[in-house]
Amino acid sequence: MAFLFSPSSSLCRTSHLVRQTSLTAVLFVLSTLSVHAAGAHSNEEANSESYGDIFANVDEQTKVKGKAVYDGVCGQCHNAGLNRAPQFYLLNYMTPESILRAMTDGVMKDNAAHLAYEDKVAVAEYLSSRKLGSSAEVSPTLMCTGEAAAFDRNEPPRVMNWGLDPNNAHFVSSDLAGIDRSNVGSLKLKWSLAFPNAVRARSQPTFAAGAAFVGSHDGTVYALDRETGCARWTFSASAEVRNGIVIQDWTAGDTDADPLLFFGDLIGHQYAVHALTGRLAWKKKMEDHHATTLTGATTVIGDKIYVPVSSLEEGSATDAAYDCCTFRGSLVAMKAADGAEIWRTYFTEKPTKQGVTDAGATRFGPSGVPVWSTPAVDRKRNQFYVTTGDNYSSPATGTSDSIIAVDIDTGNINWVFQAREDDAWNASCDRLATSNCPEEDGPDHDYGAGAVLVKTNKGNEVVVAGDKAGLAVGVDPDTGKLLWKNKVGRGGVVAGIHFGIAATNGHAIIPVSDVPDGREYDEPARPGIYALDADTGEFIWKAPSRQDICNGRAACHPGYQAAVTVTPELIFAGSNDGYVRVYDAANGKVLWERDTAVEVETVNGDKASGGSIGGGAAPVVIDGLLFVNSGYGFAGKMPGNAMLVYEVTR
DSSP states (O other): OOOOOOOOOOOOHHHHHHHHESSOOOOOOOOOOOOOOGGGGOOHHHTBBBBOOEEEEEHHHHHHHHHHHIIIIIIHTTTTTGOOOOHHHTTSSSOOHHHHHHHHHHHHTTTTSOOOOOHHHHHHHHHTTOOOOOOOOOSSBOOOOOGGOOOTTTTSSSSSSSHHHSTTTTOOHHHHOOOTTTGGGOOOEEEEOOOOOOOOOOOOEEETTEEEEEEOOEEEEEETTTTTEEEEEEEEEOOOOSSSSSEEEOOOTTTTTOOOEEEEEEEEEEEEEEEETEEEEEEEOSSSSSSOOOOSSOOEEEEEEEEEEEOOOOTTSSSSHHHHHHHEEEEEEETTTOOOOOEESSSSSOOOOEETTTTSSSEESSOBBBOSEEEEEEEETEEEEEOOOOOOSSSSOTTTEEEEEEEEETEEEEEEEEEOOBOOOGGGGSSSSOTOOOOOOOOOOOSSSSEEEEETTTSOOOEEEEEEEEEEEEEEETTOOOOEHHHHHHHHTTTTSSSEEEEETEEEEEEEEOOSSOOSSSOOOOOEEEEETTTOOEEEEEEOOTTSSSOOOTTTOOOOOSOOOSSEEEEEEEOOTSSEEEEETTTEEEEEEEEEESSETTTSSOEOOOOOTTTTOEEETTEEEEEEOOOOOOTTTTOEEEEEEOOOOO
């Protein structure tokens, strides 16, 4: 995958731009991947997080003006990462609307107060490489009135945390799902929502009090009436909300219940918002580091929350003058009520100076080991299972590309299983100027999918995880000892097992992406859905993706990057090709499918259009409704801005 920008460049560039004609506005996205030899990939979308969206509709005059204002006013802090200021490449991920909002009403209001409005607009359009309003034109949010606006305190959450159950299995009972083999064929579209200013929809919703809570690309978080899709309230975060929304539990009927919602944003802020009003309770930057980002969802246990911390520092390393690298991935325990920190466990030692590069920059290490997945919870053993990414600089450590057991009460590390040694990599490794590339030079095969604690059909418990190399493993939850491994997918930089696995009936359900990434491999790609026996790792069934499904559709690929949801009977999976499918959990047969990369009418009377389905947002089911976020204008996938809600109709 071509690294698309660097902190020192003035524009995001690519040689292939295509128009996604199914969107109502002009949306451009990468249609092909640059060859590895020309400079291939970047990690957190190689770790799914280091590519920007590419748009070509900002005029040259605006670019020049915006660059001049940014360089003269903003760059002195942002380019250096001072005062936690997100660096240039991180700002590239934001929508122009959210950048402008930060300067007019948000955290940068005082700093930008002396700028004329047109200068602020120029900066916003220059940084995001697209015009204000260039995304699908969407009417103001349809706000609820009457009964639809009321929250039902008799309905506390019935699925908890991102993994839907404590073990991260993405499992929903058949009764709660309301969808089974007998009625899945009757699913019809009930309502849809168009996210404004968005080309991707990757925040997994959660459900309580008759509402669906979900985040969006432009930073808006919605409390939506589940029956109609109108909004009971909206909340504006400082940047994109790309991780799943989670909610506190309460006792049904408690008239004083005031549960909090938790989520994070692209630039590293953690939020707590009152779920029944949308009022901010607290907001905290999770790490002083300028490249901090939050991708894995918050985990709630009682009156505490646990936040996995990731970063985009690998992008900084493309600048030969950058002192690489200093970020350390961590898991942080906090008080839910006020965000007070209880403990923080880093997964590398504090970086120290390791020398000087041939470009004269200081080399720091060890670094990296981000956590861009959501930990599994094992209450019996009182530990989390955390999966980690690679190192960003040498020396490589024993905690990268690992499954790590962390004590819930203390943050102490109980054991480490490392799937792959010596994986140190950053984005400079795939550029002509490689002075910041660590000597290990990859292969960049992180764990991005969260681990799952699976109860097997023999009554054992196994921790199952899968990485971007396409390797699924089962380890002993008491010791971390390897029990089995299975190379399910070909793997790759943006391939393999990417954002989530699931478990049902003693089987581990493994989605495989295996999209082209410009590299050459000695084995074929194997995109699809696979079921493994959790006791042995052996295949129960295989459901490879159709290779002809895209039929010339731009930026379309078979395979499954996103997380999936399961019941005892069914598997709900969203694909890179834009289809949402329901598989029979017993044999992998497709029972129902719909193409989401089409225009649909929304609750506002506007048009929404889906695209590829990616990130940590699994299709989720509750009470006969199937919620699907569709659109992944990122890393060469199809853009979109749709939430689609299907219902059982008989």
